[in-house]
Amino acid sequence: MIFYGYLYRFLYYLQHQFYRGISYLGNYIIYEPLSNIHPRWFLFGFISCILFIYFYIKIRYPFWNTQPVYHSYDFWRKWTSSPFIIQKNFPMKTKFCNFENIQTYDYLDLQDSQMxxxxxxxxxxxxxxxxxxxxxxxKHMNEYFTGQNHSSLFSIYYEKHYNYGEPEKEKQLIYTNVPIGLMTSRSxxxxxLNKSGGCIKYPCYFWDYLCVKRELKHKKLSRNIIQTHEYNQRIKNPGVLISLFKKEGELSRGIVPIAKYTSYTFQIPTMKFDKLPEHCVMxxxxxxxxxxxxxxxxxxxxTSKVFKFAGIPDIGSLKKMIDSSNMYVYLLKKREHVLGMYAFKDAKVQYENDDGSAIQCIGSILNCSNIRLFYLGFLHSLQMITWKTHYKIVLFENIAHNSYIWEFLRTTNKEIMEQNNAYYLYNFVVxxxxxxxxxxxFLV
Structure with missing residues (x-):
């Protein structure tokens, strides 16, 4: 009540000063109608606006408004000068946590019968x-989720399926746990890049393989999986407070992405192109x-200060993915100088109408002034991959310095499909x- 008393007096004072200002200017058109309005109505209007905004956010963003993320309506955070973690201490339990059905495991502790x-x-x-x-x-899971600096985590949503035991035994109702949802994270x-030009490194978990049975999508179980997984992740490894995730197709509403871009899908064409200049090699x-x-x-x-944000796998994980041919990396070099870098990843997808799998170009680095040479290096690297493998489709992420390559590709290839993608941060504001x-x- 004391607070409302002070607020009432403050609004009354503002109204009084407003009237004085208008009167001083001789503007009686506005002054006269407002002079008879009691300050309590200004207070009522102010509180009504606050309540309207509050309930609009609750209804419009029922899940993300409860999460520690950079919301699209967090306008005051635009003026912060440095990146910061939102929740530095114990994670919060919300109504979306489901510890009864969802179990979180260290990947190395999972048995074959569970996998x-x-x-x-x-x-x-x-x-x-x-x-x-x-x-x-x-095998692919082993190659992806081992070699990191921190334990990889799997959260499995189990549904109990009940049935009776064998007929010859006494009938007894038993149940089995059947996985209907999944989410993983790897470090x-x-x-x-901060405003002073320094590059700050943070440990982070990358969320992947968020999956729910198609017939259960309408139940929005992914919200429970995300919330429970993040809570258990923070409990199991309190040293890593930040998470990163990627959305493809339908983007998340109410959250500010760290980057938004378009990906393109097209068939690998029959390639005829120039040789590399003298002394340049792939x-x-x-x-x-x-x-x-x-x-x-x-x-x-x-040192270059070219990228404002980067997500890089741990060195051990990166090496394992390259050694197992889950990732392909090529350098365009002129003698000892690196002119460009190209990173590809096995997408683990195969299109039914095409006799072959898909390779994903996830990023590249331009380290020279000759963009046409950089594009030529991309063509040579793609050709080197197709010589040894069965890839027929390219998923091209128009991000990082792939944007320079796309300016040439778009004129020579007709994409099969294009899709909006975005990366988001959880519990971290940039x-x-x-x-x-x-x-x-992003090389994740």
């Missing part, structure tokens, strides 16, 4: 299209020259976001 139905769930339901096959296997590092990264790639990548991120897609690099 087999999870793989079946992903193969059948991860991609919402009958025209695209998802070809992930247990990466993010690099943020080098594929493997076990023997992996150190050269890491040195170039980290030095470029920390002032100035969203950034332009060309100012961000």
């Amino acid at each position: 087999e139905p999870v793989i079946d769930l992903l193969v059948s339901h991860y991609i919402p299209s009958d025209q695209v096959l998802f070809t992930v296997t247990k 990466i590092s993010i690099f943020v 080098v594929q990264i493997n076990k023997t020259n992996f150190g050269d790639f890491i040195d170039f990548l980290y030095i470029f991120l920390k 002032p100035g976001s969203p950034y332009l897609a060309k100012d961000c690099l």
